[in-house]
Amino acid sequence: MGELLRHNGPALLACAVIVVRLARHRRHHRTATSTMGWIVLLAIALSLTVKAPLVYQAVSELTGIPNIGRLIDHGCILVAGWGALGILLHINHPEEARQRSLPHAVWIALAFTGMCVLFAFTRTPVDDVRFAGRYGRTPGVLEYWLVYLAGMLPAFLNSARLAARYAGMATDSAVRLGLRLISIGVLCSVAYHIHKGLFFAARRFGIHYPKALSMPLDRYLTLAAAILVLIGVTLPNWRSPDVFGACRKLLRLRPLWLALYRVNPRIALVPPRPLVLELLNLRDLELRLYRRVVEIRDGRLALREHIDPRVAEAARAEAAGRGLAGQKLDALVEATTLYSAMQAARAGNDPPSDPSPVAVSGGHDLAGDIAFLDEVALAYRFVSRKHRRCELRERLQDMARTGRS
Template sequence: MTHVLYPALAAVAWAGFAVKLRDLRRGPNPARYAVCGALALLGSTFTVSTPAVWSWLDRTTGVANLAALWAHLSVVGFSATVQLLVLWWVNPTDLARRRTRARLAFLAVAAATMVVLFLAAGPTEPHATDFVATYVHRPHFAAYLLVYLAAFGLGLVDVVRLCWPYANMAGRSWLRRGLRTTAAGSVVGLVYCAVRVADVIGAQLDVDIRRWEWLAPIAASLGALLVILGLTMPAWGPRLSHIRGWLRRRRQYRQLQPLWSDLHRLMPQIALEPPVATPLRTLDRRLYRRVIELYDGSLALRPYLDEAAAGRAERIGARLGLRPDELSAVMEAARLRGAVRAYAHGEPVAPGADEATPARPDEGADLSEEVARLVRVSRAYAGSPVVAAAVAGREVLPAEETEVAM
């Protein structure tokens, strides 16, 4: 399991480090340095914990299981970095400075104690995949493990305690999500700590600790992945929102096609440039133009608008219990569909028809609201049985169409 999980997590951590490293070009910032440091320490942890790297380090240095000490110290350093980062985020400078000194002093003592206990434990046989299970029976190593877990676990508790409440105050949505994801990763990290504490207790009671040993790498990997995502989320999250918004606008552009096609077929002059099936880089401009062209076409059809069809659509829709926005859409679609038919057949303008006006964007309404309204109208224009019945002069729908409309 560790042959796959740990190198994959190392790659993800170093990729996150590369993403955040680019942010340093925007100027020096303690928070950016801290995030970069945390990701580098996490990448170092999973790199040296990879069995192949572990064995290589043993051969190169001649110190058996040195990778274990390296990985554990890196984990403690990572926990401390995230802890201090959040401390500086949520506290005034003077208070953050005092609390930072206290935590750094505790971590320095813990790290020095770990080194002393590791050397005293004297593990001499390389064990890249079952190091803890092999040596946890030794008193010195059990003490080493407890010091490591205390330093790491207390840091995780502090991260959870600080991140979750601060997320509620964070203004940017991706920063808020990142803090909560980091807190969730820390909670999963505490599961790893619980497994390791169970190892120590079980070894002293002569219990076979290998029965639950598989939980440790899974908890460590999942927790680390969540923390990596949380720390980097403010960097890549807005880009994801941009892509998601682009895909939504592309879908809306295509949903406007049925209504636009009919208007363009009758009045090609409404288009200032040749139509494109799926614009890419010019999508926003094309979508804006499509809205304007639909309004221009509707304005040209004003003398032909079928108010009688709109009235029938309103009555049918009301009986079906359509929502107000749906009812408005089927009325507008019926009005326009009747107008398109009248215009195409050269029917005379009805008396007083010049007074009818198509729905216009509300004053101050943004483009997204108007696009959403026109999408509802276009979909009703193309496929609503209510619109089809109203334009055909019917006041009711057949039973099978009633089910579809609802």
């Protein structure tokens, strides 16, 4: 299980990051940095995916070229390094970013051309995802790795330096932490590639390379680099309240909204979707949250004939007796009143004889109303569970009495 997670976990994480970015992307204006961000993410995702054993083998079988996945992986790493450097140059030197990144692009292109030539002339006929163990002594492998290392080091080291530099100037804590994670992740990747260069040199010239050092570096450095960079790239977006906060509020309001919808389906612009689909849909969270608040208020308005002021008074007295006050008191009264009104509407009962309206509690603005309805939804779950337990108890007592008679 651990090996399976190590080989496939980073690729799945990269795909999850891309899904989140796609869900958010259409609302954002396209800029040079956002385009480069997509290049980096897609290159990292392809690199991690092609290294997964099943994909690695499938690519070789489709192309008829053994170990072609290794060349694709390294090409993607070079592209990701160039893209990351481009983003950080735009942040640190916006006027000179293109001019400064051009020499790196030319250098990386030359390095990749040399890698392709060496790959073509190196004999690696057996497709094996554990390439280093099988071909470490093969002529051409060390040369290939040195060219690859020479192509990636300038961009990677500059990226780590610029990320650390800008992290010190950033005022947003999430951006600051994200840049530091990127810097550490890039340095982990550099350390891994230098370690592999030393490993290939040791195998080529018959020098002992300690296995106690090689195994943990192989096992954990690339994994740490991938996770740190992916988290660093997406951290400023994932901490945003319209992802976590809005999603949490939508889910907390869902039971109350569903209960009102079942009484009056006309309140909903879009019918309820399964919970799993709602969790996976990260589009327009703020708009959906606003619409849910409006639909809950419409549901209450549709129940106005069944809202009994006597229920509200009794609920208020009971809640106050339990020590509740302020918004929690108002929320429990509102939840109890709504539950009673929904039960009456489902049963087709006549409206209460006392027509005096019950005051509508809530916030003074949208944020305040969301916070209040969040409390109401929580109280509604408590009230509905309490009534279900009472109904079950009464049913069991009736069954017991029927059995005795």
